[in-house]
Amino acid sequence: MHVVEYVGEENVVQVVTDNAANFKAAGDLLMQKRERLYWTPCAAHCIDLIFEDFEKNLKVHELTIKKGRKITTYIYGRTMLISLLKKFTKGRDLIRPGVTRFATAYLTLGCLHELKASLLTMFNFDEWKTSKFGTSQEGKRIERVVLDNRFWKNVSICLKATAPLMVVLRLVDSDVKPAMGFIYEEMDCAKEKIRSNFNNIKKR
Numbered sequence: 001m002h003v004v005e006y007v008g009e010e011n012v013v014q015v016v017t018d019n020a021a022n023f024k025a026a027g028d029l030l031m032q033k034r035e036r037l038y039w040t041p042c043a044a045h046c047i048d049l050i051f052e053d054f055e056k057n058l059k060v061h062e063l064t065i066k067k068g069r070k071i072t073t074y075i076y077g078r079t080m081l082i083s084l085l086k087k088f089t090k091g092r093d094l095i096r097p098g099v100t101r102f103a104t105a106y107l108t109l110g111c112l113h114e115l116k117a118s119l120l121t122m123f124n125f126d127e128w129k130t131s132k133f134g135t136s137q138e139g140k141r142i143e144r145v146v147l148d149n150r151f152w153k154n155v156s157i158c159l160k161a162t163a164p165l166m167v168v169l170r171l172v173d174s175d176v177k178p179a180m181g182f183i184y185e186e187m188d189c190a191k192e193k194i195r196s197n198f199n200n201i202k203k204r
Helices: 002-007 021-031 043-057 059-076 078-089 103-116 117-126 137-146 151-170 183-197
Strands: 014-018 038-041
Touching: 014 183, 021 038, 038 043, 043 059, 043 103, 043 151, 059 078, 059 137, 059 151, 078 117, 103 117, 103 151, 117 137, 151 183
Parallel strands: 014 038
Antiparallel strands: none
């Protein structure tokens, strides 16, 4: 509110904030006090909350992300395995940082999916099998996850639900043009794409 007073109400049309409860309360108060202003929550944060809901409320998402994290944490916690990984992926990484916390989890699943063939080759290779990691109990547990077809099927399911939203997230996080002019249409397109990815089948 201090910012609005500083620049002048006549110079402000819209106020965009985070979605935290205190910001929502401030936004409501601002619109009550200044009827010509509109408060809007941050679109990128809204999409991140959708990703959070997917992970927290859909068991397949929760378990698949946990397994994906186990793979990446195990490999990136060991210098020798990072070198071995990059040998098979031609230097590519499994972890892709995102603009938001929960987006990062799904971007990493996307990387795992893209590099599936490289990972399968690596964990079937003698250099892995005969290493101290490949013969350890923890290493064998990670190997079982990587070689499990059900894990990869679930990765695909997760990405079918989130990839269209990731496209929207990249658009709203871009500085190229303001998001307000296209966000509603893009969200509708994302919903249609998700519905199409699941053959218009609704499961309860």
